[in-house]
Amino acid sequence: MPAPPPAPHPASPPASLPAPLPDQRQPPEQNGAGPGAATPLMTQYLAIKETCPDCLLFYRMGDFYELFFDDAVKAAAALDVALTKRGKHLGLDIAMCGVPVHSHEAYLAKLIRRGFRVAVCEQVEDPAEARKRGAKAVLRREIVRVVTAGTITEETLLDSRRNNYLAAVVERGGRVGLAWIDVSTGAFFTRASPAAALASALAELEPAELLVPDDMLGRLDAIDPGNEWRQRITPQPAGRFDAANARRRLEQAFAVASLEGFGSFSGVEVTAAGALLDYVELTQRARLPHLHPPRPVGEDGVMEIDAHTRRNLELSRTLKGERQGSLLDAIDRTVSAAGARLLASRLASPLTDIAAINDRLDLLQVFADAEPVRSNLRGVLRACPDIERALSRLAIGRGGPRDLAAVGGGLALAARLKDALAKPGLIGTPRALSACLADLGEHGALVKRLEAALAADPPVQARSGDFIARGFAADLDALRALRDDSRRLLAELQARYAAETGVSALKVRFNNVLGYFLEVPARQAEKLLQPADGGFIHRQTMAGAVRFSTVELGELAARIAGAADEALALELRLLDELVQAVLAESTAIARTAAAIAALDVAAALAELAAEAGHVRPVIDDGTGFCIRAGRHPVVEAALAAADGKAFVANDCDLDEGRRLWLVTGPNMAGKSTFLRQNALIAILGQMGSYVPAEAARFGVVDRLFSRVGAADDLARGQSTFMVEMVETAAILNLAGPRSLVILDEIGRGTATYDGLSIAWAVLEHLHEVNRCRALFATHYHELTALAARLDDLACYSMRIKEWEGDVVFLHEVAAGAADRSYGIHVARLAGLPAAVIARAEDVLTSLEKGESSSVVTRLAADLPLFAAAARQPAAAAPAPPPVVQELAQVEPDGLSPREALDLLYRLKAML
Numbered sequence: 001m002p003a004p005p006p007a008p009h010p011a012s013p014p015a016s017l018p019a020p021l022p023d024q025r026q027p028p029e030q031n032g033a034g035p036g037a038a039t040p041l042m043t044q045y046l047a048i049k050e051t052c053p054d055c056l057l058f059y060r061m062g063d064f065y066e067l068f069f070d071d072a073v074k075a076a077a078a079l080d081v082a083l084t085k086r087g088k089h090l091g092l093d094i095a096m097c098g099v100p101v102h103s104h105e106a107y108l109a110k111l112i113r114r115g116f117r118v119a120v121c122e123q124v125e126d127p128a129e130a131r132k133r134g135a136k137a138v139l140r141r142e143i144v145r146v147v148t149a150g151t152i153t154e155e156t157l158l159d160s161r162r163n164n165y166l167a168a169v170v171e172r173g174g175r176v177g178l179a180w181i182d183v184s185t186g187a188f189f190t191r192a193s194p195a196a197a198l199a200s201a202l203a204e205l206e207p208a209e210l211l212v213p214d215d216m217l218g219r220l221d222a223i224d225p226g227n228e229w230r231q232r233i234t235p236q237p238a239g240r241f242d243a244a245n246a247r248r249r250l251e252q253a254f255a256v257a258s259l260e261g262f263g264s265f266s267g268v269e270v271t272a273a274g275a276l277l278d279y280v281e282l283t284q285r286a287r288l289p290h291l292h293p294p295r296p297v298g299e300d301g302v303m304e305i306d307a308h309t310r311r312n313l314e315l316s317r318t319l320k321g322e323r324q325g326s327l328l329d330a331i332d333r334t335v336s337a338a339g340a341r342l343l344a345s346r347l348a349s350p351l352t353d354i355a356a357i358n359d360r361l362d363l364l365q366v367f368a369d370a371e372p373v374r375s376n377l378r379g380v381l382r383a384c385p386d387i388e389r390a391l392s393r394l395a396i397g398r399g400g401p402r403d404l405a406a407v408g409g410g411l412a413l414a415a416r417l418k419d420a421l422a423k424p425g426l427i428g429t430p431r432a433l434s435a436c437l438a439d440l441g442e443h444g445a446l447v448k449r450l451e452a453a454l455a456a457d458p459p460v461q462a463r464s465g466d467f468i469a470r471g472f473a474a475d476l477d478a479l480r481a482l483r484d485d486s487r488r489l490l491a492e493l494q495a496r497y498a499a500e501t502g503v504s505a506l507k508v509r510f511n512n513v514l515g516y517f518l519e520v521p522a523r524q525a526e527k528l529l530q531p532a533d534g535g536f537i538h539r540q541t542m543a544g545a546v547r548f549s550t551v552e553l554g555e556l557a558a559r560i561a562g563a564a565d566e567a568l569a570l571e572l573r574l575l576d577e578l579v580q581a582v583l584a585e586s587t588a589i590a591r592t593a594a595a596i597a598a599l600d601v602a603a604a605l606a607e608l609a610a611e612a613g614h615v616r617p618v619i620d621d622g623t624g625f626c627i628r629a630g631r632h633p634v635v636e637a638a639l640a641a642a643d644g645k646a647f648v649a650n651d652c653d654l655d656e657g658r659r660l661w662l663v664t665g666p667n668m669a670g671k672s673t674f675l676r677q678n679a680l681i682a683i684l685g686q687m688g689s690y691v692p693a694e695a696a697r698f699g700v701v702d703r704l705f706s707r708v709g710a711a712d713d714l715a716r717g718q719s720t721f722m723v724e725m726v727e728t729a730a731i732l733n734l735a736g737p738r739s740l741v742i743l744d745e746i747g748r749g750t751a752t753y754d755g756l757s758i759a760w761a762v763l764e765h766l767h768e769v770n771r772c773r774a775l776f777a778t779h780y781h782e783l784t785a786l787a788a789r790l791d792d793l794a795c796y797s798m799r800i801k802e803w804e805g806d807v808v809f810l811h812e813v814a815a816g817a818a819d820r821s822y823g824i825h826v827a828r829l830a831g832l833p834a835a836v837i838a839r840a841e842d843v844l845t846s847l848e849k850g851e852s853s854s855v856v857t858r859l860a861a862d863l864p865l866f867a868a869a870a871r872q873p874a875a876a877a878p879a880p881p882p883v884v885q886e887l888a889q890v891e892p893d894g895l896s897p898r899e900a901l902d903l904l905y906r907l908k909a910m911l
């Protein structure tokens with residue numbers, strides 16, 4: 001009984017269907033030039049490479065993407081693959097490495113993560129066509145796509161729970177325009193702001209790639225000194241940032257006569273958006289993804305939170321850069337990828353519009369109040385595919401059958417959600433819920449069509465075939481029957497020949513050169529050659545085997561290939577029709593996807609509220625900040641997880657007469673935790689979440705600042721006193737009456753009196769000039785003396801118990817000032833030798849009796865220091881201006897070009 005030919009498998013050619021193209025790792029197109037001259041292939045390669053000098057070129061050759069020259073050296077190192085050689089160019093070896101096409105995505109991902117850009121160059125014609133131009137003709141190839149960090153769409157390259165933004169920035173007359181797209185979901189936004197606000201806008205977005213006009217590169221450091229997205233910049237010719245052109249492009253792309261229908265854009269926004277669109281077209285080679293129309297995000301729509309504050313509050317990442325331990329990680333109960341992305345983006349930009357915040361809270365409350373509805377909804381959502389990203393891949397022609405299935409499955413689920421939520425009388429219907437229900441839409445016909453058309457578990461790639469369900473298209477079923485039947489016939493043929501010739505080892509085999517052939521062991525070849533008219537045509541003699549063909553086998557092979565090809569072609573046509581049907585409804589589908597994400601977020605936050613005991617905050621337009629029994633969600637969870645210890649809840653009440661709280665207490669008493677928890681409560685409330693407290697009412701916070709004294713901020717590596725002061729300067733310059741400021745041990749990064757003086761002056765400035773709400777933690781208990789002079793300053797301290805010479809931290813915030821810092825107690829707790837402790841106590845006693853305390857007492861009596869502003873000019877007159885002082889210290893020969901540039905900026909800033 002002869003074995004039937006093995007089942008088709010891409011890696012084992014015997015019955016692979018359709019016949020694969022010949023492997024072209026060493027194709028005939030390679031040679032034909034003497035030493036010194038470039039081969040035709042290399043000539044083509046070099047011409048293409050010249051068009052994308054800043055990219056690694058993935059040059060398609062058969063089943064591989066090959067890289068040459070420097071590209072190969074860089075990629076081989078980055079990917080840890082073998083670097084080989086391939087022929088010579090101008091007498092020198094050509095370095096080469098390659099990655100297989102079928103598994104190239106993993107390699108691509110690695111290169112993109114390493115910061116490379118990759119141009120993908122495909123063969124755009126059939127080898128047969130090329131041969132018509134001559135035996136040595138080189139296949140036509142074109143770059144079909146440039147892959148960059150900001151333009152990836154592949155599931156494998158993306159983090160499904162985060163947006164991947166491509167952003168563009170432009171500056172005109174002190175205003176910056178920012179536009180950003182998530183190419184993988186189509187979300188497209190713009191924003192205009194003063195140049196000074198760029199840093200916080202970028203910190204909010206965390207773009208994967210940032211387009212900057214080349215003439216702006218030099219100024220970036222001045223606009224955002226600490227910028228961290230420097231490595232993500234892709235410079236663009238300044239000419240691409242042109243307002244009039246940009247407007248035209250956008251109007252064309254969205255087929256509108258005017259952009260005004262999408263909102264009102266300022267010139268810089270349009271310019272940035274146009275440049276962005278340009279770049280997307282350029283990298284996608286004119287295949288525009290499905291983009292939502294751009295939406296201007298008003299400057300005043302969101303709470304401004306700068307990069308330092310975000311980092312310091314560990315909103316989406318801890319100081320170490322990990323998601324685990326961040327606020328986002330602690331509050332994320334979403335069950336779908338789109339929901340997770342939406343939650344992250346809401347956390348990144350809390351709102352300032354009270355009505356909009358309440359809309360979100362209303363929706364949340366529906367699910368908070370009705371547990372059964374919530375768990376039912378979450379059960380359905382859990383199965384939700386990523387519609388947004390599937391839709392986007394389909395729109396740029398990079399989608400496959402599985403993406404169609406995702407869209408179909410997601411839309412079917414939307415209908416179920418609607419049923420579950422629309423039950424009359426089950427729950428109240430706030431405006432936000434009706435909006436979601438409307439957005440879920442009605443896609444019954446499309447869902448039916450997709451369900452009928454697609455096979456269960458379709459493959460990712462269309463070219464794998466067999467993704468159209470049986471019974472959907474009669475002609476396809478017929479072709480498939482023929483194809484599968486032929487395969488059976490092939491097995492029968494093998495059996496028949498084996499019987500006829502008596503060679504039981506006779507096999508039907510396949511390779512790229514001969515196609516299908518018969519193979520028998522050399523010893524038995526005679527039996528097939530014997531009857532001259534037996535029909536066996538000799539093809540090849542190998543070491544141990546001889547190969548034959550027959551007319552019948554040839555015909556059968558042709559039928560197999562023909563039927564398989566035709567079936568696949570038909571499937572691809574059907575696929576295309578389905579894709580077009582989906583894209584025709586893409587706007588409505590995108591709305592549905594957004595509604596699903598919004599429901600997921602609302603239900604997830606409701607789940608969190610129930611689990612962790614959060615309450616609905618009341619947000620008004622006053623300037624109070626009143627939290628009863630507030631908690632720090634992350635520390636609370638960490639304590640519970642570690643040793644089941646309870647978190648001590650604390651009140652916070654800032655308002656007229658007590659706008660600034662000065663919180664004193666020793667190290668480890670819980671000051672930082674208390675400060676941060678209130679900032680987090682403001683953020684959570686304004687993103688539309690319940691908050692960890694028994695009750696919360698506060699006036700909208702328009703800007704949030706949080707700073708930590710240098711010594712606490714080690715994780716940043718670059719933490720210096722200078723950084724601390726730069727950050728403090730920003731607060732004093734920007735905070736207003738609606739801001740909330742958290743200052744944690746400011747001044748600690750320098751000598752005691754320096755630090756105390758700075759903290760002192762900062763506190764006065766916040767009180768007199770900024771007039772913002774603030775929590776100010778310090779171990780300088782001397783500062784409490786200020787309370788007597790500053791009306792809105794209230795003193796609080798962390799309660800501790802002294803017990804047999806030790807301190808016990810109660811973590812309770814109580815009215816009143818700490819009388820001392822207890823640093824020595826903490827030192828004892830930490831295990832400093834007894835002798836050192838005793839000596840420190842001596843020193844402290846004498847210091848407290850001596851000059852220092854009288855200085856402090858005198859200073860306290862010397863207020864208000866704002867009179868000091870008037871004194872300043874007289875005092876400063878004899879000293880040379882700061883610029884001159886700074887210049888006097890410069891050692892020109894000791895400066896690197898970079899330092900010189902920095903210096904120049906610094907000097908300029910001093911003028």
Ligand code: ADP
Nearest residue numbers: 646647648666667668669670671672673674811
């Ligand atoms: P400080 O800033 O005063 O030095 P931290 O805020 O850093 O103190 O708190 C030190 C530690 O005390 C925290 O890591 C936490 O484990 C614990 N802690 C702080 N606040 C509380 C609280 N309210 N309830 C329980 N434990 C707390």
Ligand code: MG
Nearest residue numbers: 671672673744
């Ligand atoms: Mg602290």
